[in-house]
Amino acid sequence: MAKADSIISISGVTKRFGPVTAVDDISFDISRGEFFSLLGSSGCGKTTLLRMLAGFEQPTEGEIFIDSEPMAGVPANHRPTNMVFQSYAIFPHLNVGENIGYGLRNAAISKDEAGKRVSDALELVKLSGYGGRAAHQLSGGQRQRVALARALVCRPKVLLLDEPLGALDKNLREEMQIELRALQRTVGITFVFVTHDQEEALTLSDRIAVMSKGRVLQIDAPEALYENPNCREVAEFIGTMNVFSGRIAASAKGATTIDARALGKLQARGTSRKGDYAFLAVRPEKLKLMTKKPAASMNAIAGVVSAISYRGDRHHFLVTAEGHDRPISVSQQNDSDTKSTPMNVGAKVWITWPATTGRVLSH
Amino acid sequence: MTSPKPRRQWPDWLAGYALLSPALLVMAATLAAPVIALFVLSFWSQTGFDIDRSFTLANYWKLIEPSSEPMVWMGIPFPFAYPVAAILMLKSLVMSLVATVVVIAMAYPMAYFLAFRVTRHKALWIILLTIPFWTSYLLRVFAWKIVLGYNGAINTGLKSLGIIEAPLEFLLYNPIAVMITLAHAWIAFTVLPIYVSLEKIDRSLLEAATDLGDSRWQRFWRVTLPLSAPGTIAAALLVFIPTVGDYVTPTLVGGPGGTMIGTLMQELFLRQDNAPLGAALAIVMMAIIAGIVALFLWAVGYSKMRERSR
Structure with a gap:
């Protein structure tokens, strides 16, 4: 009623x-x-x-x-x-x-x-x-x-x-x-x-x-x-979302590790049963591009910049990573004074984000 | 130095007329020329077997010449020296008007059904509507003679059922028979324009009317009918204009009481051998119909209707 x-x-x-x-x-x-x-x-x-x-x-x-x-x-x-x-x-x-x-x-x-x-x-x-x-x-x-x-x-x-x-x-x-x-x-x-x-x-x-x-x-x-x-x-209907898939390697107290095969172990929020197949979803604006490998506490994926588009307030990058079939979207705010982006197409980069910004989805 | 020769372009209006020219030629030969001939003829006069080609308004004067002793027909006085023209004119207009109203009253529901209720095989339904055209107009009129006649379908049917003893004589050879026949002959022409104007109505307008609280009937009066008015008016004119001057139907099923203005014109041209007077009558009839149509279109605000349907 x-x-x-x-x-x-x-x-x-x-x-x-x-x-x-x-x-x-x-x-x-x-x-x-x-x-x-x-x-x-x-x-x-x-x-x-x-x-x-x-x-x-x-x-x-x-x-x-x-x-x-x-x-x-x-x-x-x-x-x-x-x-x-x-x-x-x-x-x-x-x-x-x-x-x-x-x-x-x-x-x-x-x-x-x-x-x-x-x-x-x-x-x-x-x-x-x-x-x-x-x-x-x-x-x-x-x-x-x-x-x-x-x-x-x-x-x-x-x-x-x-x-x-x-x-x-x-x-x-x-x-x-x-x-x-x-x-x-x-x-x-x-x-x-x-x-x-x-x-x-x-x-x-x-x-x-x-x-x-x-x-x-x-x-x-x-x-x-x-x-x-x-x-x-x-996740994919609302805005843009990067989705990585894999099996749950460990999950406790709202923190989960997914074994994303070639991409390595990735960490995210959420709880799931160990061994289950699951997805890790993370928004493009939560990702950062770096030229050096980041600290071990951060999620990190190595890739190559395949496309850059300028959107005025931000730059949008597509990065291809080995072992992941879809290019990864990365959005970076143009909030610094630098006029041009340091990255070029073909540059080798690291994509990185903290464990708290990704989310585990069971389906 | 050679420059490419500029291609001669026809101006748009000329190209338009060039494309129209076959149709224009036919129209000129079959419509404009006879009307002009009729117009000229109406200012001449008949002298025995010859035609006097000197200009005169005598024919028109004859049609409206007043008389001190009005002839009374159906309770209406006609103060004319030659009242038969005016009487038949009025009678024809009334009969055509009745036939038109009957036709629209029958055609509108058919068109409505076709537009709103038929969802499959619409083309088939439209083909079915044309079936009456598969026989000639003359045959369809004759068919009504068989239906309504002294020994016709209705009379023999009623007689064999024992409902009547002697055939009903009021069925045929009167104005009602003429109106029934006219209505039947013209109905198929009118369904299509009404159907098209109904079909064009955006269905969300009908839903909007319902959403705003209208019942089915309110919605029909406030939205469907006004929006289908252009097609319905066109259909009504399609019936009214040609039936006023019709002479085949009144001749075949009208009898002496069912004569119309067309019958008189035919008499004047052929039997009474007074073509100039017939021509004048035809011109006056055209003018009256044009006047009525113009008045009608003005009264219903047709120009506004056209503006918004653009």
Whole structure:
């Protein structure tokens, strides 16, 4: 059953389309006022889950509660949710004001009250004075704002957003992310946000559910997802991750040694059973490149620089190490005064990092 | 020094007309020329077997010449010396309008079904819609004669069921028979434009309407119908414009009560041997239809509709 502070409670929900299982036995709660993201690549079931919350699809199995009310049999037009569609779905035959006021015609409020709420909503999304504009005169960013205002004006308990920033160009998208986050804090409504863009999810969300093949892999705050992924798939989906594999040579008190064959013995946080096959995951920015072999207490892998790319604030290196099939990513901040990097392609280097920055993953 | 000879480029507008020229020639020969001929003819006059080519407005005057003793038809007074033209004009417009309304009322649900309910074999359904065209227009009109006739399908059917004793005579040779036949003949033309405009509607707009609280009916009135209006209006005009002047159907199934303006025109040209008056009548009819269509498009805001569907 639903917890008291949760606005949405998803319990054992499965959705099948014929032989395809789009959503596979998912259960979790979303708290009141939370900015919650469903993150995953296309086909992972995130949109299907969102559409089940909206009432456009019915779960094959399981139950959904919104504000403790069971949603089974409640049609989309009677749910306390509103949606911002990926295509924005702005009604082309109505002007901006009529679009935003669309849902208010179905609410039991006076014309004056509706007019006031529309102009408040226009102000909220910074489109004051645009009420009379025709839908086809709007730019992409403006359409997005209209879609947002049209949903928010109905004062839903939950706002559902289906990749709403996907169609915008990069600069506008970043600007809208900041606005969206600020807007959510202002209105205090629970946002459920579907995206395939991990950076966007990290920037916006209080919590993120990472989905794959119809299942939820991990639900956590952005920092926790980035620093402590619970499996290899999450680790590799969020940001860049170097993964080394091997058998556990020793494990005690949260410190583990993995025997990574040709790469030697590597140490990391986490506990696992001795002899098990496991992964060591470490982020590129935790690694350092050195020209001399480091102290024995540090993890160290010898390799050759195979590519360097300049990213402005940092340099990105790819290092090939014998016995490891994928190049290792190393990211180094350009925080010193030196204009050029001392490393060149072909240079022999040592990659090094302390035992505490890597993490052991069992799968 | 030799420089490459610049290739002569046709200006865009000229190239456009060049591409259009075959169609333009056909249009000019079969549409513009006859209309111009008709227009010129309407200012001449008939004198016995000859045509007097001196300019006169007498034909137009005849159509609107007032009379102090109005002729009353269906309770409406027609204060004209030659009232038959005005009466048949009004009658034709009303009959076509009814046929158009019937056609749209039947075609819209068909198009809706095709656009929203049929998911597989859409092409097959569209081919099925064209089946009525596999026979000629004339045969389809004749078929209604057989269905509605004195010894037709309906009468013999009802008689053999014992529901009626004598054949129903009101089925054929009246305005209703004409309207039924017109509606049937034109319905297949209208499903397609309506279907196209429904098919074009972004499905997320319908979901958005539901999401914002609309029931199915509210959604239909507020989103589906307005967005399919351009195609529906085009379909309605496609029926209305040609049926006003139709004369095959009223001649075959209309009887004396079902005559329309086209019947009168044919009479004037052929039997009464007064082509100039017939021409004037045709020109007036075209002008009236054009006026009605323009008024209608203005009333429904068609130009705005086109602007936003771009």
